Amino acid sequence: MLQNHLTDAELIAFVETTEITPSSLELLSRVTSHIVRCDQCRERLVAFQKMYGQLSAYSPAEETETACEDQQEVELA
Numbered sequence: 001m002l003q004n005h006l007t008d009a010e011l012i013a014f015v016e017t018t019e020i021t022p023s024s025l026e027l028l029s030r031v032t033s034h035i036v037r038c039d040q041c042r043e044r045l046v047a048f049q050k051m052y053g054q055l056s057a058y059s060p061a062e063e064t065e066t067a068c069e070d071q072q073e074v075e076l077a
Protein backbone atom coordinates (compact mmCIF):
# COMPACT_ATOMS: atom_id res chain seq x y z
CA MET A 1 0.00 0.00 0.00
CA LEU A 2 1.40 3.33 -1.03
CA GLN A 3 0.80 5.87 1.67
CA ASN A 4 3.47 8.35 2.56
CA HIS A 5 2.54 10.07 5.75
CA LEU A 6 2.95 13.80 5.98
CA THR A 7 6.16 15.04 7.53
CA ASP A 8 6.35 17.33 10.54
CA ALA A 9 7.75 20.01 8.23
CA GLU A 10 4.75 19.73 5.94
CA LEU A 11 2.32 19.90 8.81
CA ILE A 12 4.08 22.92 10.30
CA ALA A 13 4.18 24.65 6.93
CA PHE A 14 0.47 23.94 6.58
CA VAL A 15 -0.30 25.40 10.00
CA GLU A 16 1.79 28.47 9.27
CA THR A 17 0.22 29.10 5.90
CA THR A 18 -2.06 32.10 6.00
CA GLU A 19 -1.94 33.12 2.35
CA ILE A 20 -3.06 31.19 -0.67
CA THR A 21 -0.27 31.29 -3.23
CA PRO A 22 0.46 28.87 -6.06
CA SER A 23 3.12 27.15 -3.96
CA SER A 24 1.17 27.10 -0.72
CA LEU A 25 -1.88 25.84 -2.57
CA GLU A 26 0.02 22.74 -3.61
CA LEU A 27 0.94 22.04 0.01
CA LEU A 28 -2.58 22.78 1.21
CA SER A 29 -4.13 20.41 -1.26
CA ARG A 30 -1.61 17.67 -0.50
CA VAL A 31 -2.15 17.94 3.24
CA THR A 32 -5.93 18.19 3.04
CA SER A 33 -6.26 15.28 0.64
CA HIS A 34 -4.16 13.19 3.02
CA ILE A 35 -5.78 14.08 6.32
CA VAL A 36 -9.28 13.33 5.11
CA ARG A 37 -8.16 9.71 4.79
CA CYS A 38 -5.57 9.48 7.55
CA ASP A 39 -6.65 9.84 11.18
CA GLN A 40 -3.05 9.63 12.33
CA CYS A 41 -1.87 12.65 10.39
CA ARG A 42 -5.06 14.57 11.12
CA GLU A 43 -4.42 14.19 14.83
CA ARG A 44 -0.83 15.31 14.36
CA LEU A 45 -2.07 18.32 12.42
CA VAL A 46 -4.54 19.21 15.17
CA ALA A 47 -1.73 18.97 17.71
CA PHE A 48 0.43 21.30 15.64
CA GLN A 49 -2.44 23.73 15.20
CA LYS A 50 -2.94 23.79 18.94
CA MET A 51 0.80 24.22 19.51
CA TYR A 52 0.98 27.12 17.11
CA GLY A 53 -2.28 28.63 18.29
CA GLN A 54 -3.54 29.22 14.79
CA LEU A 55 -6.79 27.32 14.77
CA SER A 56 -8.40 30.22 12.96
CA ALA A 57 -6.18 29.61 9.96
CA TYR A 58 -7.31 27.50 7.04
CA SER A 59 -9.24 24.60 8.54
CA PRO A 60 -10.38 22.16 5.90
CA ALA A 61 -11.31 19.37 8.31
CA GLU A 62 -14.48 21.21 9.30
CA GLU A 63 -16.12 20.67 5.98
CA THR A 64 -15.40 17.00 5.47
CA GLU A 65 -15.07 15.58 8.95
CA THR A 66 -16.90 15.94 12.22
CA ALA A 67 -14.79 18.52 14.00
CA CYS A 68 -16.45 17.78 17.35
CA GLU A 69 -14.86 14.39 17.55
CA ASP A 70 -11.34 15.75 17.07
CA GLN A 71 -11.89 18.53 19.55
CA GLN A 72 -12.97 16.13 22.24
CA GLU A 73 -9.89 14.06 21.76
CA VAL A 74 -7.69 17.14 22.05
CA GLU A 75 -9.47 18.27 25.18
CA LEU A 76 -8.83 14.95 26.84
CA ALA A 77 -5.20 14.79 25.80
Ligand SMILES: [Zn+2]
Nearest residue numbers: 005006038041
Ligand atom coordinates in the same frame (compact mmCIF):
# COMPACT_ATOMS: atom_id res chain seq x y z
ZN1 LIG B 1 -0.84 9.88 7.30
